[in-house]
Structures are given as C-alpha cells and as structure tokens.
Amino acid sequence: MESIWKFISLSDPNIISVVIGSVLITASSAVVGTFSFLKKKALVGDAVAHAVLPGICLAFILSGNKNPIYIIIGAFITGWLSLIIIDIITKKSKLKEDTAIALVLSVSFAIGILMLTAIQHSGNASQSGLQSFLFGKAAALIGRDLIMFSVVAVILLLMVVLFFKELKLIAFDESFANTIGLPVKALNLLLTSLIVMAVVTGIQAVGVVLMAAILITPAAAARFWTDDLVKMIILAAIIGAFSGWAGSLVSYVAPRMPTGPWIVMVVSIIALISFFIAPKKGIISKQLELAKLRASILEENLLKELYRMGEKDMNTSNAYTLDLLTMQRHFPIKYLKPALRRLLKKSLVFKEGNKWSLSEQGHQKGKRIVKLHRLWELYLSTYLKIAPDHVHEDAETIEHIITPELESRLEKLLDFPKKDPHDRKIPY
Amino acid sequence: MKVEILNPAVEFHDTTVSYDRKPVLWNIDMTLPQGSLIGIIGPNGAGKSTLIKAAMGLLPLASGYVKIFDGDLDEHRKRVSYVPQRESVDWDFPTSAIDIVLMGRYAHIGLLGRISKKDRSLAMDCLEQVGMQAFAKRQISQLSGGQQQRVFLARALAQQADLYFMDEPFAGVDASTESAILNILRNLTQEGKTVIVVHHDLQSAAEFFDWIVLLNMRLIASAPIENVFTQNLLQETYGGKLTLLSEISELIKKRNIPSRENY
Numbered sequence: 001m002e003s004i005w006k007f008i009s010l011s012d013p014n015i016i017s018v019v020i021g022s023v024l025i026t027a028s029s030a031v032v033g034t035f036s037f038l039k040k041k042a043l044v045g046d047a048v049a050h051a052v053l054p055g056i057c058l059a060f061i062l063s064g065n066k067n068p069i070y071i072i073i074g075a076f077i078t079g080w081l082s083l084i085i086i087d088i089i090t091k092k093s094k095l096k097e098d099t100a101i102a103l104v105l106s107v108s109f110a111i112g113i114l115m116l117t118a119i120q121h122s123g124n125a126s127q128s129g130l131q132s133f134l135f136g137k138a139a140a141l142i143g144r145d146l147i148m149f150s151v152v153a154v155i156l157l158l159m160v161v162l163f164f165k166e167l168k169l170i171a172f173d174e175s176f177a178n179t180i181g182l183p184v185k186a187l188n189l190l191l192t193s194l195i196v197m198a199v200v201t202g203i204q205a206v207g208v209v210l211m212a213a214i215l216i217t218p219a220a221a222a223r224f225w226t227d228d229l230v231k232m233i234i235l236a237a238i239i240g241a242f243s244g245w246a247g248s249l250v251s252y253v254a255p256r257m258p259t260g261p262w263i264v265m266v267v268s269i270i271a272l273i274s275f276f277i278a279p280k281k282g283i284i285s286k287q288l289e290l291a292k293l294r295a296s297i298l299e300e301n302l303l304k305e306l307y308r309m310g311e312k313d314m315n316t317s318n319a320y321t322l323d324l325l326t327m328q329r330h331f332p333i334k335y336l337k338p339a340l341r342r343l344l345k346k347s348l349v350f351k352e353g354n355k356w357s358l359s360e361q362g363h364q365k366g367k368r369i370v371k372l373h374r375l376w377e378l379y380l381s382t383y384l385k386i387a388p389d390h391v392h393e394d395a396e397t398i399e400h401i402i403t404p405e406l407e408s409r410l411e412k413l414l415d416f417p418k419k420d421p422h423d424r425k426i427p428y
Numbered sequence: 429m430k431v432e433i434l435n436p437a438v439e440f441h442d443t444t445v446s447y448d449r450k451p452v453l454w455n456i457d458m459t460l461p462q463g464s465l466i467g468i469i470g471p472n473g474a475g476k477s478t479l480i481k482a483a484m485g486l487l488p489l490a491s492g493y494v495k496i497f498d499g500d501l502d503e504h505r506k507r508v509s510y511v512p513q514r515e516s517v518d519w520d521f522p523t524s525a526i527d528i529v530l531m532g533r534y535a536h537i538g539l540l541g542r543i544s545k546k547d548r549s550l551a552m553d554c555l556e557q558v559g560m561q562a563f564a565k566r567q568i569s570q571l572s573g574g575q576q577q578r579v580f581l582a583r584a585l586a587q588q589a590d591l592y593f594m595d596e597p598f599a600g601v602d603a604s605t606e607s608a609i610l611n612i613l614r615n616l617t618q619e620g621k622t623v624i625v626v627h628h629d630l631q632s633a634a635e636f637f638d639w640i641v642l643l644n645m646r647l648i649a650s651a652p653i654e655n656v657f658t659q660n661l662l663q664e665t666y667g668g669k670l671t672l673l674s675e676i677s678e679l680i681k682k683r684n685i686p687s688r689e690n691y
C-alpha cells in the first residue's frame with residue numbers, strides 16, 4: 001500500500017523515469033498505431049514486434065552486453081527485414097498478405113526464442129534480464145533509456161504532426177493520393193518506419209509478445225468515442241499513456257511481475273468498456289436504439305391493425321377488444337399492453353371499458369402506414385415484377401422506415417394509384 | 429465505329445492493361461476530345477474502371493501509352509482529377525465532409541504545407557456547388573450514398589482541374605442528386621473542361637453525354653453520341669430505373685432494422 005502511494009506521488013527520481021518512460025512509449029505508440037489501425041494493417045505491427053527478438057539477441061551475442069544502443073540497432077534491423085520479407089512473399093508468391101505476415105511472425109519469433117535460450121545457457125553473467133524483453137519490464141527503465149525514449153517519442157510525434165494531412169489521406173484513399181502526385185510509397189515507408197521505431201522502443205516496457213496490442217488497442221478504443229481523427233489520436237494517446245502508467249505502477253509495486261500483460265490488460269479493459277458504454281457506437285446504446293425502434297414498430301402495427309379492422313367494418317371509430325386485435329394479428333401479450341398504454345398516453349387511442357379505438361390522430365397515423373404498405377407492394381410488383389403474393393412480407397418492414405420524402409416520391413412515381421396489387425383501396 | 433480528333437484531352441495508344449499478366453483491356457486506341465462530357469459505357473467487368481485507373485497511372489500498362497494533353501501525366505498532375513468509385517473507400521473513416529473536400533487542395537498546398545483560410549473557403553464553395561454546405565461538419569459515414577457521392581464530386585471541384593475522370597458518379601444516387609451532378613458536369617464542360625465519366629446505364633447515357641465510348645474488354649466504339657446509337661434502340665433495350673430501391677436498401681442498412689418482424 002505504502003509503495004503504491006510512493007509511486008503515485010512520484011517521490012523518488014527512479015519512479016519518475018519509469019513513469020515518464022512508459023508513458024512516452026505507450027502514448028507515442030498509440031499515436032502511430034492509430035494510422036495502422038485506420039489502414040487496417042494491425043497485424044503488421046505484430047509481425048515487426050515479434051521479429052525484433054532475433055535482432056535483440058544477435059546484438060547481445062555480438063556486443064556481449066545489454067547496451068540499449070546496440071539492442072535497438074539490432075531490433076531495428078530485423079524488424080525492418082521482416083517487413084521486406086513480407087513484402088517480397090506477397091509480391092512474388094501466390095500467398096496472401098495475412099499468410100505472409102503469420103509466416104514471418106512465427107518463424108522469426110521461433111528463431112528469437114532459440115537464440116534467447118542459447119544465450120541463457122551460455123553462462124554469460126550479463127544476460128540476466130534479456131528475458132524481460134519478452135513480456136516487458138517497465139521498472140528496468142533507467143535515466144539513460146529515458147533520453148533515448150524521449151528522442152524517439154519526439155520524432156514520432158513530430159513526424160505525425162508534420163505529415164498529418166498526408167498520412168490521413170493515404171489512410172483514407174490511397175489511390176487518390178497517388179493521382180495527385182503525392183509520394184505515396186515514401187509516405188508508407190515513413191509510416192512503417194515510425195511503427196518499427198515505436199515497436200523497438202516499446203518492447204522495453206511492453207515486451208515483444210504483446211507490443212502490437214499497445215499499437216492498436218488504444219486506437220480501437222478511441223474510435224468508439226469520436227468521429228474526428230485529431231480527437232481520436234489524442235484520446236488514443238491518453239488511453240495509451242494511462243495504461244503505460246498503470247503498467248509501470250504494477251511493475252514498481254511487484255517487481256517480479258512482467259509489465260506488458262498488465263499494460264495490455266488495462267488498455268483492453270478500457271477498450272471493452274468503450275465497446276459497451278460508448279454513446280451511439282457502443283453496444284448498449286445500439287441495443288437501446290433497437291429496442292426503441294422495435295417499440296415504435298409495434299405501436300405503428302397496432303394503429304395499422306385498428307385502422308384495418310375499422311376499414312373492414314366501414315367504421316373507423318369502432319372500438320375493439322384485445323382478443324379481436326390479437327386475432328387480426330398475433331401480438332405477443334407481454335409487449336402488447338405496454339404498447340397500448342404508450343399509445344393511450346400519446347392520445348393516439350381511446351379506451352372504453354375493455355375496448356380500444358383510434359383517436360383522430362391515431363387514425364391518420366394508421367392510415368399512413370396502411371397506405372405505405374400498399375404503395376410499397378405496388379412498387380415491388382410493378383417495378384420489380386415480383387408476384388403479388390410475395391410482396392407482403394417485404395412491405396411489413398418497409399412501411400415503418402419510409403421517410404416523408406420517399407413517401408411523396410413513391411406517390412408521384414406511381415401517380416397516386418387507387419388500388420394495391422391485392423385490389424385493396426389505397427387510402428390518402 | 430471510331431472517330432479520331434486532333435488536339436485531344438486524352439489519347440490512348442494501343443493500350444493493353446493486365447492483372448497478374450491476364451489482359452483485361454486489349455489494345456485500346458482512341459482520342460477523346462477536349463471540352464466534352466464523355467461517357468464510358470459497358471457491362472460489369474468490361475474494364476471501365478481499369479481504363480481510367482490506367483489513364484491515371486494507378487495501374488501499370490502491359491503495352492502502349494496514354495497521353496494527357498499531348499504530354500506525360502506527371503507534367504499535368506494538377507490539371508487532372510480522379511473520382512474513384514464510392515465503394516473504393518471506407519466511409520467509416522473518422523473525418524468530416526469538409527475535410528474530404530480539402531483533400532482536393534493537397535496537391536496545391538504541397539507536402540508539409542498547411543491548409544490556409546483560402547483553401548477552406550474554396551472547399552466550402554465547392555460543397556455549396558454540390559448543395560452540401562449544410563453537411564460540412566457531418567461525419568462522412570452519416571451521409572447517404574448520394575451525399576457521399578456529392579462530397580467526392582466537391583473534392584474533385586476543389587482540385588480546379590481541366591480534366592476529370594469519374595468512376596460511376598451516378599451509381600446509387602437518387603434522382604435529384606443525379607440531376608444536380610449532371611448540371612455540375614455540364615457547367616464544367618461549358619467552361620471548356622473535359623469530363624470523362626464511367627456509367628453503366630445505357631438509357632440515361634443517351635441523355636447525358638456528348639461523346640460515347642463503348643467498351644467491353646476491347647474498344648467497341650468511340651464517337652460523338654449521334655454516331656453511336658439512336659434513342660429508339662436504347663429504349664427498347666433498357667427498362668425503367670430503380671433508384672428508389674437502392675435508397676431503401678441503404679435506409680435498411682443504416683437503421684439496422686431487425687430482419688424478421690414478429691411483434
């Protein structure tokens with residue numbers, strides 16, 4: 001408990017460097033990751049992340065120590081190599097890109113693990129800690145790393161700011177970018193370089209196995225909350241930064257714990273919450289909307305059936321019992337009563353004893369639905385040549401979604417017809 | 429039926445285009461006149477999109493060449509505008525209509541350049557021309573198909589080009605959008621600009637265009653409209669249009685209608 005407080009209050013310079021380091025890495029990864037998310041290239045980052053492991057091991061074997069400069073150079077080389085190999089495989093063989101990515105990812109990771117095991121058995125004393133590149137160890141960040149991370153973070157952010165409009169365009173419409181003469185190849189190269197840079201620096205805190213999550217998940221979560229690219233990038237950076245901070249907290253409080261899984265847990269929980277509660281795009285709000293739509297369809301159907309019964313009996317203000325109503329059309333009782341109560345509240349229907357009838361307003365509404373139903377049936381049978389006995393089902397849905405604008409066009413197109421394909425009168 | 433002209437906007441010289449070595453367009457050889465509204469007509473898979481992509485340098489040519497204003501495309505990039513098929517992009521992209529139109533200014537702004545006030549007001553003008561100024565700030569996925577098509581058109585207008593290639597700008601748009609788009613295209617040609625439009629509806633093609641290119645993997649005709657076909661023939665071949673239907677399908681998709689009605 002005490003150590004948590006110590007961490008939160010940043011009471012020791014070590015903590016400061018750990019926090020700043022993790023936050024810089026995760027936030028800037030989230031920023032460049034937003035573009036790979038929008039380009040639907042999420043897996044590429046994953047392949048690069050796994051492919052840096054052999055580079056790290058190779059750098060260690062050649063230099064004999066864990067100097068971050070060597071490590072990063074090694075990581076950069078194999079990370080890049082993986083992209084080139086993916087590109088070659090996709091272009092020269094019949095394999096699709098996702099297959100090529102999976103292939104490169106697994107093969108290079110396997111090589112990396114073999115090398116790592118060999119190093120661990122070599123008896124070299126300074127190898128301890130190399131393991132932490134697998135799942136990340138934020139607490140291992142020290143002042144020396146910090147300078148480099150800051151440099152990388154600044155480069156990443158600067159490039160995104162400088163080339164923002166171009167990166168945005170190639171993510172949205174690459175062909176158009178090509179036709180206006182933008183150097184699309186160079187820009188794509190820039191973006192992949194930024195991703196490789198983000199990955200190479202990020203592995204210290206997150207680890208190669210889970211690095212892709214920190215690139216993509218913040219963007220995926222942010223997308224739920226906004227429709228504006230700038231806001232989305234900022235939000236992704238904040239989400240990334242928060243999970244980076246949380247990860248380093250865990251790493252500090254429980255030093256034996258790897259950081260990567262914690263960072264990914266935090267960012268995934270944020271994504272999951274967004275998935276449920278985000279306004280408009282979230283599942284809950286979508287379900288609510290669907291329920292509302294369903295309720296309004298039910299109400300319209302009730303008005304329609306009351307209208308049709310009145311039409312049959314040549315008296316539109318006739319009142320009917322629920323039994324008669326459910327005989328006309330099967331309404332589930334569970335939903336029927338609340339729906340009628342809602343209609344009553346809106347004064348679209350009246351209730352006398354146990355009988356229900358339409359108000360003037362309800363009558364108009366019911367009439368409109370019946371009209372739309374019959375117009376649509378007529379449209380289908382005249383314009384699509386669908387047999388009259390096949391048009392009803394379709395009209396049952398369409399009648400509820402035709403807008404007033406489409407309604408008047410439909411009327412004009414069919415020239416205010418008198419009868420539908422079943423020879424029933426179309427009411428206006 | 430082929431009519432050649434002098435001083436063309438575009439010249440295809442024995443152009444063959446292949447995907448994976450399989451040619452889909454064979455030896456296209458034609459000249460298209462400046463200042464005309466030109467329709468490229470042909471059935472699905474005829475290679476219409478391929479033809480204009482090849483002209484825009486988006487696809488490698490297996491043989492032949494394409495000349496734009498009697499020169500190389502790269503010399504005239506800023507004078508040429510391309511409107512891709514609406515389905516070619518993901519409209520769920522987090523951006524607004526005005527931002528899409530501003531993309532038409534990027535070539536003029538240049539790499540690293542910032543978008544200026546002038547660019548913004550020009551983009552707004554273009555949106556106004558297509559009747560979309562009220563939707564400038566709207567997220568693009570919330571626009572209807574016809575409105576998205578108008579945004580693409582506004583982006584092309586913002587390029588202030590002399591030659592326009594448009595891939596199916598009339599596909600899936602309602603009747604009022606159709607006539608709005610057609611008006612804009614006519615205005616462009618009246619200003620002496622060349623507009624080349626991929627179109628699949630033969631009947632309306634007869635009303636829309638000055639010049640018709642008939643295509644089906646090879647060139648069948650390239651000539652002024654009156655030389656290519658007569659109104660009667662077309663009316664016989666093609667029935668009424670179904671734009672209302674495509675709008676309804678879009679509404680169904682947008683509103684997430686539950687499929688079976690049991691309530």
Ligand SMILES: Nc1ncnc2c1ncn2[C@@H]1O[C@H](COP(=O)(O)OP(=O)(O)O)[C@@H](O)[C@H]1O
Pocket residue numbers: 447448452470471472473474475476477478479
């Ligand atoms: N990227 C592609 N790879 C392979 N074949 C393609 C590709 N794009 C189009 N084709 C093929 O080329 C032919 C012409 O396509 P396209 O130009 O899109 O036709 P249109 O626009 O006239 O409908 C079609 O047979 C299509 O299947």
Ligand SMILES: [Mg+2]
Pocket residue numbers: 476477478513595
């Ligand atoms: Mg096409």
